[in-house]
Amino acid sequence: MKHSMTPFLLRAISFLLTFVYLACGFEFFNLNPVPNGFRNFSTRNYKSDVRFEKVKYEESSLTFPLTKLSMQEIDRQKAYSERSYQWPIPLENYKPPCIGWKEIMERRFEQVSHMPGNNSNEITMKYNGWLSAITSAQVIQNFTEFGWGLTRAPDDLVEDLRWHLMQGVNNGAGVRLEHDVEIIMTPNENNADESEDNTMPAVFVELPSNLTKSAMEQLLPLHSEWSGVPINPNGKSYGLRLYRNNSRLLMHTDKLTTHIIASILHVGSSDDAEEWPIVLEDWTGNTYEIILEVGDLLLYEAAKLYHGRPRPFKGSWYTSLFSHYYPLHWDTENYHLEGHYAIPPIWFEDAEISDKHVNRLELVGTGLNEPDCVDGWSALDNSVKLKGPGIDGVILSPMNLMQHQEFRVVPNDLVSY
Ligand SMILES: [Fe+2]
Numbered sequence: 001m002k003h004s005m006t007p008f009l010l011r012a013i014s015f016l017l018t019f020v021y022l023a024c025g026f027e028f029f030n031l032n033p034v035p036n037g038f039r040n041f042s043t044r045n046y047k048s049d050v051r052f053e054k055v056k057y058e059e060s061s062l063t064f065p066l067t068k069l070s071m072q073e074i075d076r077q078k079a080y081s082e083r084s085y086q087w088p089i090p091l092e093n094y095k096p097p098c099i100g101w102k103e104i105m106e107r108r109f110e111q112v113s114h115m116p117g118n119n120s121n122e123i124t125m126k127y128n129g130w131l132s133a134i135t136s137a138q139v140i141q142n143f144t145e146f147g148w149g150l151t152r153a154p155d156d157l158v159e160d161l162r163w164h165l166m167q168g169v170n171n172g173a174g175v176r177l178e179h180d181v182e183i184i185m186t187p188n189e190n191n192a193d194e195s196e197d198n199t200m201p202a203v204f205v206e207l208p209s210n211l212t213k214s215a216m217e218q219l220l221p222l223h224s225e226w227s228g229v230p231i232n233p234n235g236k237s238y239g240l241r242l243y244r245n246n247s248r249l250l251m252h253t254d255k256l257t258t259h260i261i262a263s264i265l266h267v268g269s270s271d272d273a274e275e276w277p278i279v280l281e282d283w284t285g286n287t288y289e290i291i292l293e294v295g296d297l298l299l300y301e302a303a304k305l306y307h308g309r310p311r312p313f314k315g316s317w318y319t320s321l322f323s324h325y326y327p328l329h330w331d332t333e334n335y336h337l338e339g340h341y342a343i344p345p346i347w348f349e350d351a352e353i354s355d356k357h358v359n360r361l362e363l364v365g366t367g368l369n370e371p372d373c374v375d376g377w378s379a380l381d382n383s384v385k386l387k388g389p390g391i392d393g394v395i396l397s398p399m400n401l402m403q404h405q406e407f408r409v410v411p412n413d414l415v416s417y
Pocket residue numbers: 252253254302307
């Protein structure tokens with residue numbers, strides 16, 4: 001009798017263990033010390049999370065199901081005329097009116113105009129491409145001379161963040177999977193099929209709410225001082241998202257309802273991590289690749305400047321704290337509509353055929369990708385390469401950094417305005 005019960009008990013215990021394992025999922029994973037130990041999370045399918053509202057193409061009449069507004073293309077064009085928008089955009093209408101900014105944006109408009117528009121899906125993509133580029137070029141005002149700067153975060157804050165980060169990495173405290181973010185591309189290394197659907201989510205280490213609150217309070221004065229405007233205290237921080245091996249973050253701009261004056265605080269990376277530049281372009285016409293040190297705080301105008309990490313990350317994990325603020329009197333309700341009105345009426349026409357080479361541009365969610373270029377971004381060929389660390393108590397401009405550091409290429413002179 002005793003012996004006949006043993007297989008049953010073993011099966012029951014095995015079943016119970018399997019059930020507990022499945023129920024608890026990734027909570028059991030220990031992110032350290034096994035290098036790349038969390039590369040084995042299951043695959044996921046992308047769900048569309050397009051920030052810009054979609055367009056329906058119906059018998060030459062376009063309807064915009066906006067958050068609070070439904071509009072026909074003819075009415076949108078009327079709003080365009082009433083606001084005296086012009087196409088091509090004259091230099092004085094760019095924000096800011098800098099030659100480098102105009103050049104970078106004209107190139108993007110040309111790429112967008114070459115996007116195909118043969119069906120409703122392609123037309124939606126094309127519209128969203130126009131919306132993204134026009135909003136960045138002409139609608140959103142800039143607050144600072146160069147659009148970005150580098151300084152240091154308070155040491156105590158960095159220490160607190162790192163303590164919680166390592167609790168997550170070493171002990172699994174507060175670890176979960178990041179939700180789907182379409183502009184993060186992380187191929188699943190366990191599956192040879194490299195289609196878009198075959199990607200893995202990032203990992204997320206939750207921070208205690210009192211720490212994120214404290215971080216926002218401590219960082220607010222830096223954002224206010226840098227931008228020169230009073231800041232609304234209702235900003236939000238986001239983190240810690242841990243990117244993993246071969247992750248790419250496509251070039252994009254952030255939400256223009258709330259992500260206006262923002263920062264990236266580099267908190268840490270795994271021992272096996274290689275340097276991973278954040279890429280951003282500004283109105284000098286330059287594209288920068290900036291390597292941040294732990295504790296560096298990169299301030300930038302997130303809804304205006306295209307930024308991302310298009311080069312693949314090499315290592316187990318890499319993480320930063322993102323903080324987003326907006327000016328005190330920012331119109332969070334209606335400001336995002338203005339980009340729709342500013343799109344020129346010719347937006348759905350096919351581009352003129354010319355001999356000029358235009359790199360193909362595709363939209364992935366709100367992100368931009370140049371699929372025929374190395375690392376998906378042609379401007380990396382001529383980028384200005386800069387490194388932290390920043391200097392405590394000083395906000396370094398790109399000009400400061402370039403004057404005091406070695407850099408490889410400066411394709412355009414810095415243009416002040
Ligand atoms: Fe962003």
